[in-house]
Amino acid sequence: MLLFSTLALALIHRAITTSEYDSIRSTLSRYALAIDLKDFDSLDSVFTKDIVANYSEPLNVLTGIEEVKTSLEASLAPVTSVHSITTQLIDFHDDDTVSSLTYYTAAQFGTGSLEGELVSAWGRYEDELVRTLVGWRISKRQLVYMVSTAPLDSIIRFSSSFLFKGPLIGNLDIFLPQ
Numbered sequence: 001m002l003l004f005s006t007l008a009l010a011l012i013h014r015a016i017t018t019s020e021y022d023s024i025r026s027t028l029s030r031y032a033l034a035i036d037l038k039d040f041d042s043l044d045s046v047f048t049k050d051i052v053a054n055y056s057e058p059l060n061v062l063t064g065i066e067e068v069k070t071s072l073e074a075s076l077a078p079v080t081s082v083h084s085i086t087t088q089l090i091d092f093h094d095d096d097t098v099s100s101l102t103y104y105t106a107a108q109f110g111t112g113s114l115e116g117e118l119v120s121a122w123g124r125y126e127d128e129l130v131r132t133l134v135g136w137r138i139s140k141r142q143l144v145y146m147v148s149t150a151p152l153d154s155i156i157r158f159s160s161s162f163l164f165k166g167p168l169i170g171n172l173d174i175f176l177p178q
């Protein structure tokens with residue numbers, strides 16, 4: 001009898017429980033991995049199909065999962081990156097919807113002749129997430145850049161096709177197609 005209850009206790013202690021908060025954090029972490037591993041199709045496990053994401057300039061508002069995938073893939077094509085997420089608040093509205101605020105830092109590295117060059121960005125994601133049958137997904141995202149050292153009137157060349165006022169710090173040439 002004693003043996004059985006000890007065994008039962010041991011099993012209880014071994015049971016791993018995943019809280020809703022952990023599930024939400026995993027969804028937010030999968031975003032960083034999808035981007036840094038350039039596995040853009042896995043963004044299906046991060047965003048809802050009808051995601052509306054305002055990435056601010058120069059990407060601005062992206063609507064729908066396909067536009068998010070193709071725009072992020074294209075803008076990051078010339079670089080490799082490391083996205084880290086840190087300071088965070090998660091607020092439940094009800095059982096199925098939450099708001100979260102997550103700081104991020106992104107280091108973006110030049111490739112080819114620009115290997116060794118770096119652009120960093122500091123900002124926060126303001127997200128709305130919904131519980132779906134396959135887990136928590138981001139349905140709305142607002143990206144806010146939190147640091148801008150560039151003078152407001154400085155126009156920085158971001159790619160051959162558009163101009164960009166930059167909150168990104170470093171050598172922006174790494175984003176140019178080579």
Ligand SMILES: *[C@@H]1O[C@H](CO)[C@@H](O)[C@H](O)[C@H]1NC(C)=O
Nearest residue numbers: 054055056057061143144145
């Ligand atoms: C997108 O975000 C930027 C701030 O980062 C804001 O100025 C702009 O108005 C937003 N656009 C929309 C459509 O909400």
